Amino acid sequence: MIEREVTIRSDAGIHARPAMMLVKEAMKYPCEVFLIKDRVEANGKSIMSVLALAITKGSRLIVRAVGDEEDLAVSSIVHLIEKEF
Amino acid sequence: MKKKKLLIQDLLGKTGNIDLQMHLVSGDRGLNKEITGSEMNRPGLTLAGFFDFFAYDRIQIFGLGETAFLNQLDPEKKRELYERFFSYSVLCCIFTHNEPPDELLVKYASDHAVPILVTKHSTTKFISLATHIIEEVFAPAVSLHGTLVEVYGIGVLLIGKSGVGKSECALELVERNHRLVADDIVEVRKIDESLLMGSGSEIIRHHLEIRGLGIINVKDLYGIGAVRNRKRIELVVLLEEWDSSKYYDRLGIDEKRYTILDLEVPFLTVPVRPGRNIPIIIETAALNQRLKKMGVYSAQDLDARIQEWIRTQEQCND
Numbered sequence: 001m002i003e004r005e006v007t008i009r010s011d012a013g014i015h016a017r018p019a020m021m022l023v024k025e026a027m028k029y030p031c032e033v034f035l036i037k038d039r040v041e042a043n044g045k046s047i048m049s050v051l052a053l054a055i056t057k058g059s060r061l062i063v064r065a066v067g068d069e070e071d072l073a074v075s076s077i078v079h080l081i082e083k084e085f
Numbered sequence: 086m087k088k089k090k091l092l093i094q095d096l097l098g099k100t101g102n103i104d105l106q107m108h109l110v111s112g113d114r115g116l117n118k119e120i121t122g123s124e125m126n127r128p129g130l131t132l133a134g135f136f137d138f139f140a141y142d143r144i145q146i147f148g149l150g151e152t153a154f155l156n157q158l159d160p161e162k163k164r165e166l167y168e169r170f171f172s173y174s175v176l177c178c179i180f181t182h183n184e185p186p187d188e189l190l191v192k193y194a195s196d197h198a199v200p201i202l203v204t205k206h207s208t209t210k211f212i213s214l215a216t217h218i219i220e221e222v223f224a225p226a227v228s229l230h231g232t233l234v235e236v237y238g239i240g241v242l243l244i245g246k247s248g249v250g251k252s253e254c255a256l257e258l259v260e261r262n263h264r265l266v267a268d269d270i271v272e273v274r275k276i277d278e279s280l281l282m283g284s285g286s287e288i289i290r291h292h293l294e295i296r297g298l299g300i301i302n303v304k305d306l307y308g309i310g311a312v313r314n315r316k317r318i319e320l321v322v323l324l325e326e327w328d329s330s331k332y333y334d335r336l337g338i339d340e341k342r343y344t345i346l347d348l349e350v351p352f353l354t355v356p357v358r359p360g361r362n363i364p365i366i367i368e369t370a371a372l373n374q375r376l377k378k379m380g381v382y383s384a385q386d387l388d389a390r391i392q393e394w395i396r397t398q399e400q401c402n403d
Contacts, residue, residue: 015298043230043245048269048294052286 002074003064010085014055016047020083023047025080033077044077056071091120091222092175093200096215102189103214106205107179115198118176120144123219125212132166135255138208141173143294144215148208152184158191167193175199181208206345224274225346233266233283233316234258240316242271243367245324249357252293252325254396256303257364259311265303268293273318277348280302284315320374322367327358337373337384351377 008014014022026033026044030057037059042049043065055061059083065073096105107118126140128147132154143234147155153161171193177200180186184203186194194201204211231244232251236258243251252268259265267285274282285291291304291312304312319344332343333356343352353375355366373383 040228042270043247046230046269046294047300048289048292049230051290052270054288 001064002039002070003062004074004078005060005062006062006078006081008055008057008059008061008085010079012085013057013059014085019047019050020079021080021084025077026073028076029065029069029073031065031070031073033073034062034064034066035083036062036064037072048054052069087164091219092117093120095222096120096218097202102206103218105211105214107202110186110201111195112177112198112200112201113387115177115194115235116372120219123216123223125215127208128170129154131170131298134166136169138162139173139177141342144176145178145179145185145211147178147184147221149182149184152180152186153181155187155235163187163189171197171199177202177301179211181206181211182270221274221276224276226272226274227346228286229271229273229345230269231271232268232286233271233318234367235264235313235316236368237263237375239320239371239374240266240318241367242283242318242321245322245357246326249324249326251268251324252295253346254363254367256293256295258367259303259307261364261368262311263293263368264311264313264316265293266313273345274350279348281318281345281350282315283318290314308322318345319378320348321352322370323352324357324363325352325354327356330357337386338388339360 002035011017022035023045035042035044035050035053035055037053037055040053041051042050044050063077063081065071097107097109097116122143124140124143125146126143128139128145129151131139132151140272147299165191175197176193178186178190180201180203182206183205185203185205191201193199206214229242229244231242232255233240234243234255243254255265255268266283266289269289271283271294272286274284276282292300292302294300317392324342341352341354342349344350351387357361357363357369376383
């Protein structure tokens with residue numbers, strides 16, 4: 001299991017389109033991906049799950065991956081969040 | 086698991102199906118104080134002057150007895166009592182039977198930011214309703230990945246890996262006049278020792294994500310009759326891709342259990358493969374669960390009949 005924490009800096013937060021980008025990135029890897037906000041865990045491969053987290057500007061998010069290619073998954077998702085949102 | 090906060094204010098507004106019929110008299114500055122437990126205190130002994138073990142951090146219930154006692158005190162004694170009573174950081178005082186609190190108490194409470202509330206309910210009724218509301222908030226909760234549907238009145242939780250077809254199955258069930266409770270994230274609360282209540286996350290309530298279609302609003306598409314906000318979980322069904330090396334239950338004589346928050350729920354594993362009509366299997370599983378609740382076990386009954394038949398055959402042969 002690998003995890004890293006990131007802070008969301010985008011004003012818009014993670015609404016439908018950014019959530020889709022996140023899920024798309026997570027789907028590339030065979031491992032399980034979780035996004036955790038305020039101890040609430042969401043499935044990183046499910047768009048509804050990510051949307052339900054209601055991630056806003058300033059939210060601290062833990063990206064966790066468990067399984068094959070977990071280190072790659074975490075680093076690419078964290079990179080995406082840092083770059084895009 | 087996450088813990089929820091409950092403020093005194095939350096008891097005043099909408100509290101689900103239960104109306105506490107309560108209004109605020111004074112001490113509105115204290116409304117954002119947190120309620121930490123469902124125990125309540127009747128301060129009879131305290132008012133009589135015995136301040137040992139005074140559970141000031143609980144909700145204080147003033148019933149007819151307490152109010153009558155306060156009314157017969159002379160003003161000097163009353164002042165003395167309130168001085169001492171409010172020197173503790175009292176959580177809040179609730180007067181039942183719509184009995185108005187006396188002016189002096191209202192003044193002290195307002196000075197100390199202790200909310201004073203009056204309810205129309207009787208003491209016993211109020212305590213039972215409020216306990217129910219508070220315990221529901223503090224009930225152990227967990228958030229699960231799955232889809233919750235109501236099928237023939239039975240709450241069925243579908244679990245399984247992403248993409249196995251939980252949402253599609255839910256859509257087909259809605260189409261067949263069953264109801265969607267929650268998709269993807271199911272918040273489960275253990276309300277008492279035998280009841281697991283499932284509900285959806287408020288922000289995405291009654292939406293489904295269907296691959297190829299995107300996000301759809303089931304309530305708008307199928308109407309209010311196709312959804313509900315919460316439902317007791319009575320059956321858990323794991324959908325998984327057909328694995329030919331695995332043995333699937335063929336008899337259904339032994340009941341399997343799935344554990345959520347230390348409570349056991351009847352559990353089935355249903356293998357999925359193209360051409361298998363999963364919604365019909367779920368419907369039948371729900372009906373079968375209803376039969377079992379009424380004490381009818383199809384597999385066991387059939388087994389009993391076969392054993393009986395074998396016995397009679399043996400007797401004929403003898």
